Amino acid sequence: MLPVQDIYQQLVTTLQSNPITLLQAPPGAGKSTWLPLQLMRDGHFKRIVMLEPRRLAARNIASYLAKCQNESVGQSVGLRIRGESKVSANTRLEIVTEGMLTRMLQNDPELSDIDLLIFDEFHERSIAADTSLAFALETQSALREDLTIMLMSATLDTERYTAFFDCPAIQSSGRSYPIDEVYIPIKDESRWLDAIPSIIKQALNEQTGSALVFLPGQFEILRVQQALSDLPSNCQVATLFGEQDKANQQAAIAPAPNGMRKVVLTTNVAETSLTIEGIRIVIDSGKRRAATFNLKTGVTELTTQSISRSSALQRAGRAGRIEPGIVYRIGSKQTFERRNSHDNPEILTSDISQLMLEAKQWGASIDELTLLDKPTEQQCEQASNLLNMLEAIDSKGKLTPLGSKMLGFGADIRLAHMLLKAQILDDQLPGIFRLAIYLVALLESRVNSVNELSLALHSQQQRPHPVFKQQLKYWQNRLKVKDEKSELNTHYISLLVALAYPDRIAKKRGNGYLLANGAGAELNADYWHNDDYLAIATMGGHKGGRIFAATALNPFELQEFLPHLFSELTRCEFDEKSARFIHQDEVKLGAITLTSQPSKQKLDKGERAKAWLNLFAKHGFALFNEQPDAQQLLIRMSLASNLMPDKFPQINEQQLIQNAAQWLGVFLEDIKTLTQLKKFNYFEALQNCFDWQQQTALKALLPLRLTVPSGSNIKIEYQLDGPAKLSVRMQEVYGLTSTPMLANGKLPLLMELLSPGKRSLQLTQDLAHFWASSYRDVQKEMKGRYPKHFWPDDPANSVATNRVKSKM
Known part of the structure; x- marks a missing residue:
């Protein structure tokens, strides 16, 4: 009996009375197979759609459930994955x-x-699951109150999810079969891959049954496969990964022949919702290949990372599906327990341009979607810039008709843009659409080892790789384009790459390249090109900044077909090295300057002011000569906005630098030299950030000077952190019984009481206490040193003076 059967009735009742339910059930509990099939058979729901993250798992679950129904896929149990749809009017449970x-x-x-x-x-x-769930929740709340949603996993962050979705959670306890754990520490963590083959052999000697070995990617699978050539004759080695063809995947999943044992080397494609018959040993490297998105370069790079504890539990669960099992984990138990509890969600570590476009098609912004985790502002800005370059949104951020077509194309939006535009351009540029299909097949198959894209395409046309052939056939069939034997017209390849990767158009800069998105890039070590301009298709390496596949580019040939990428502007800036203004008319492609020549326009005041503002943005207030009164005004205004936000607008140095055009720009229009600029007194410009009433209130609450009992007007020194300071000779504050208050008592005043020679005698924030206590010691010392000055016994009730005693 499967564990999920024990909670089935409770789950059905919960589903029928709640819009959303969480089900946490361990691997092997039957949640992905027995449960949806039973819900369909019992007729609790008219039509069920179950989302499976991986195509391999989706295909196998659909086949297994159809077999349980004594049917083929497409009858009561359907399947919908990319390039394969098997559904009918009789389908009541669909795996997608x-x-x-x-x-x-x-x-x-x-x-x-x-x-x-x-x-x-x-x-x-x-990201795709988060997107679908956000849309489904909106459908549920606005259109379909009767729609029920269930989230399932062995390792849900239950407490967080139940609070976020305000929903119940059902837990299925127990595993089908128990799983023992063995930890194998290794001396040198960097050589973990070398340790895998011997651990596999150890496990096969110590245990019965077949083994499933989790490795990060194909490279590691090949290394380990080569090291297992000396296994006993009754041990069969198979490989399993996402890019394999269906036949090899099914061979890896099939049970070992009678009398044989199987070792399946796999990526995390086998981590969830997949049963491989005969497996009772799992060997977990603790590593995975994960996508890391670099916001600066706009490149997603696959890196090898340690898995979380939840992923490790998922992997271990493959061993206990059909009998008691065992998991061998690389590393110590202490290392395992230090891992993160869950992997970071893709939405925080990936390119979100597809999500942003989906949201716009849906009619919402990302902020309006119900998402467990929200992407950062930087992610949103990067995605918006890219979508604009791909013509998917307009300058106002609105979805374009082309953007809508790109979403429905069923491909990466970059490649969709390239194919759709190439199809439009084919009458004008014969052969470009056919070339685009070949290029998509090359990029999606990831079999290219040639840096120059035109050579790579010719190579695949002459001696195609099986995976390339498969991808090419898929796109030719889908786009209804017949295969031709004629030579490809690779003249258009740079245009096609620019259509797909406009942000990766690059201009030579020193030993590297400047990308249109503003990032820097360098050539791969064995790349032999040295062109002034490149159209780059594939980047990676350290921080995603290394060029792996590209082609030479003439950027001016793009202007006819991609005019929106180009901008004409006049640049006016002050060059500090030459101490002169640069006033140039430029043509730019993103961050790349294509042409620059002395401007034909007269330099006007506004442009000159902008140049000074750019200099101010670089240096801040340090650009100006020292101006104590203006600097104190800035501090006083900042303090006022912090201490009394209800009376004063928010003011701080960083904000003033960012918004300098609003308060400073007009004052800089008549300044013609750097010397004049440095001498500019910004006091008046800064003061105008407050209106007249606020300026008056500032003078009253945080005065620049304070009148003391002697009649002297003493300057106060303010600071952003800590009390204000008043340095005054002691005789001038006789008769003052308490420390003056600033900002209605919200800012303390530190009084520095000075000798007649202006040497510091006392620091106090409580003048009354000083008069009543330590003043006596100061009086005794000062009478001896300054006998002509007035040192009364009762300073709190004496008359202040700024003169010597004989002149009183």
Whole structure:
């Protein structure tokens, strides 16, 4: 009996009475197979759609459930993945992958006839799953109160999710079979891969049954496979990863032949929702290949990272699906326990341009979506810039008709833009559409090892890699383009790359390149090009800044087809090295300056002021000569805004630098030289940031000077952190019984009492206490040193003076 069967009735009742429910059940509990099938058979829901994050798992679950029904896929149990759709009018349970569910929601926001959505393995938190869930929640609240949503995983962050979604959680305790744990510490963590083959052999000697070995990627799988050539003859080695063809994947999943044992080397494609018969040993490297997005370069780079504890539990669960199992973990138990509890969600570490475009198509902004985690402002800015370059949104951020077509294309939005534009341009540029299909096949197959893209395409046309052939056939069939044997017209390849990767158009700069998005890049060590301009398709390496596949580019040939990438502007700036103004007319492509020549326009006051403002943005207030009164005014205004925000607007140095055009710009228009600028007194300009009433209030609450009992007007020194300071000779504050108050008592005043020779005698914030206590010691010393001055016994009730005693 499967563990999930014990809580089935409770779960059904909960689903029928709540819009959203969480189900936490361990690997092997039956949540991905027995549960959805039973819900369908019992007729609790008319039509169920279950989202599976991985295509391999989706295909196998659909096949298994159809087999349980004694049917083929496409009857009561359907399947919808990229390039494969098997559904019919009789389908009541449909297994879909993430992108498919998003498309279903975009095409039919009401999800007609669907009354239960299941998000399986929700702990993986892909952007696509987060997007689909956000749309589904909006559909549920605005259009379909009868739509039920269930989130499932073995390792949900239950406490957080129940609080966020305000929903119940059902837990299925127990695993189908127990799993033992073995930890294998290694001396040198950097050589973990070298340790894997011997650990596999150890596990095979110590245990019975077949083994599943988790490795980060194909490179590691190949290394380990080569090291296992001396296994006993009854041990069969198989590989399993996402890019494999269906036949090899099914061979890896199939049970070992009678009398044989199997060692399956896999990536995390086998981590969830997949049962490989005969597996009772899991060997976990503790590593995975994860996408890391570099905001600066706009490149997503795959890096090897340690997995979280929740992922490790998912992997271990593969061992206990059909009998008691065991997991061998690389590293100590202490190291394991120091790992993060859950992996970071993709939405915080990835390019969110697809999400932003999906949201615009949905009719919402990202901020309006119900998302467990929100992307940062920097992510949103980067995505918006890219979508504008891809013509998916206009200058006002509105979705364009082309952007809408790109979303429905079922491909990466960069490649969708390239294919759609190439199709439009084919009459004008014959052969460009065919070339675009070849280029998409090359980029998606990831089999290219040639840095020059035109050579790579010719190579694949002459001796195609099987994966390339598969991708090419897929796109030719989908776009209804017949295969031709004629040579490709690679003249248009730079235009195609620019259509897909406009942010990666690059100009030579020193030993490297400047990208259109403002980032720097360098050539791969064995790249032999030295062109002034490149169109880059593939980047990676350290911080995503290394060029791996590109082609030479003439940027001016792009202007006819991608005019929106180009801008004409007049640049006016002060060059500090030459101490003169630079006034140039320029043509730019993003951050790249294509042409620059002396401006034909007369330099006007406004442009000159902008140049000075740019200099001020670079240096801040240090640009000006020292101006104590202006500097004190800035501090006083900042203090006023912090201490009394209800009376004064927010003012601080950084904000003033950022908004200098608003308060400083007009004062700089008549300044013609750097010397004049340095001497400029910014007191008046700064003062005008407060209106007349606020200026009056500032003088009263935080005065620049304070009149003391002697009649002298003494300057106060303010600071941003700590009390204000008043340095005054002691005789001038006789008769003052308490410390003066600033800002209605909100800012303390530190009084520095000075001798007649202006040497510091006492620091106090409580003048009354000083008169009554330590003044006696000061009086005794000062009478001897300054006998002609007045040192009364009762200073609090004496007359202040700024003269010597004989002149009183």
